[in-house]
Amino acid sequence: MPRRRQAVTIRHVAAEADVSLQTVSRVINAEPNVRPETKERVQAAIDRLGYVPSIAAQRMSGSRSYLILAINDRDRTIADWQARQGTDWVDQMLLGGMLKCAEHGYRMLFELVDTHSDHVERELAAAIAALQPDGLILTPPHSDNPQIVAFLAEQDMPFVRIGSKRQDVGIPVSMGDEGAARTATEHLIAHGHARIGFIAGSSEYELSGWRVDGWRAAMADAGLSCEGLLDAGDFSFASGEAAALRLLDRPQRPTAIIASNDQMAMATLAVAGRLGLRVPDDLSLISFDNTPIVQFAQPPLTAIDQSIAATASKAVELIIAHQKGEPPPPTLTIVPSTLVARASVARLG
Amino acid sequence: MPRRRQAVTIRHVAAEADVSLQTVSRVINAEPNVRPETKERVQAAIDRLGYVPSIAAQRMSGSRSYLILAINDRDRTIADWQARQGTDWVDQMLLGGMLKCAEHGYRMLFELVDTHSDHVERELAAAIAALQPDGLILTPPHSDNPQIVAFLAEQDMPFVRIGSKRQDVGIPVSMGDEGAARTATEHLIAHGHARIGFIAGSSEYELSGWRVDGWRAAMADAGLSCEGLLDAGDFSFASGEAAALRLLDRPQRPTAIIASNDQMAMATLAVAGRLGLRVPDDLSLISFDNTPIVQFAQPPLTAIDQSIAATASKAVELIIAHQKGEPPPPTLTIVPSTLVARASVARLG
């Protein structure tokens, strides 16, 4: 293998512009103390030579690596990829994250980490040691994993916790789960529903609880009872089927159901079909996540859209801002979710 | 910002194992000339300290960067992400590519490059200069872009050309487009079809032509005419609609259509519906790509599945093998596609 070296280095630029290495470095990093005309001359040399700094060298000399690591749950991500159900969480993260990174000359690297492993720290430490990223983005359920969070805080590695609300360490970016559940519930109430069932997600994810909270709050505000209307799955289709069956099997069955993710919503739709219930005429349905499959459901499902792209983009922004020494936002950052109305909700009565 | 340094370096390991830096380096890189017991002692120290080499430093000193760059078309990728139609090309690339990379201690980085830009070289040169990857993976339509290919060859940067057949430079990995189209065509012929229409894709992609070739060959082998049965779109839904309309508007309309991708197949399905043709009773349909949406179509579409995960995995393997100095495969590598039978093909007559 040929020993691969940088084609054009800072040295070439310095020679070309007839200045010192340091001056070139200052121009590259937009640092002060360079006379405009010198700066211009250097910039011209850079352009002429097509010079681009080596990230490795920049990192080596103790500055930024321009790398941001997005950490996702290994098992779940691989399962989604293999299932080929169209789950586009990763794509949306890339869309928001990569583009924002590119704007600032950063790169986003995708890393899979096993939540359940007893040596999460080691996995993370290895990734950090190897890549030396400038910051990490944690996604659920990692965002609230005490081991991970404590470890990163200790390393004082800047990190954003997507879908988290805890402001103790790291920078949380909430997707407004409670508000989203409230919105969905209120949407149904506005359509005349009173017995609104809720299928919660896995308790491994804190957001599951927040969504329940939002539903509860909206029901309470409307003076409605939640009695016998709450069930839970683990985000899988099968668990959704079971939960839907239990909910719809009750004597006073709900006239509407909110499912905490699309898989469980699709399962509910299937169960309704089996029970001879038409959606939306006999049962209204709202799902969470708004992945592509719900558009193709029959009927297309009304869904809560969590803007993952916007959230990832925000996360990158926050890390870069932190990197520049700017103070973190004083209050919790919330990237709001929206309700996308389709055909699975009917007016009651 | 605190000047971030490696927590544990090769120096610590050397001290811990009481050997020189060089010996540690030899162990890390599995080089010869280390006595087994020394090696063991060093390895123990590495494990005890949780040492992981910094890839920046490795790269700096002229060795591998353990980074492989996957290059995708910017516009198309972003459009897919924004459309949220469930296109999972990127996910499948990550699935195959990342996991294979991880097996060998490499990382895969995703990069978007504008095909149409007049300074593709500059974009690529910048990415290469910044990241210093050990190899690149080109995806269509980049794989056969003469500018890109020439540039990389000149840099002598190892690269795999996914979906290409040209063996002049780089390492091509074909997905067997011609064979796949042949398979689809023969599948329809076996079901009694004789007037099998074909909607080709954008001529910007060489694979569009190969697919047509496969269809032509299968038709010829069966003694069937292709007269008036070929049309083309550009892979978009709208173009598929137009093509399907032209094909189905003919006096002797086809009894089956093969569309070069899922979007155009879905468009054909929609057009058939509008014309009062039932699929599969009045029109059989086979699509290419097998992205998630076709499972959710009514009826679910029979499709050619191009195993992108397997292809990406193979691509990574080839780059790493090349990296190790192994010779490239003497013949064209083909990752075969398979036909997934669903409900959109009916027996004729």
Add this chain to the structure above:
DNA sequence: GTGAAAGCGCTAACAG
């Protein structure tokens, strides 16, 4: 077999 020295491309810290 193992070790010492030099240097990769860049930036921090200091000097002028």
Add this chain to the structure above:
DNA sequence: CTGTTAGCGCTTTCAC
């Protein structure tokens, strides 16, 4: 405002 010096952590080259 600009330049010089000294490394960053690792691998290469060459000694032993």
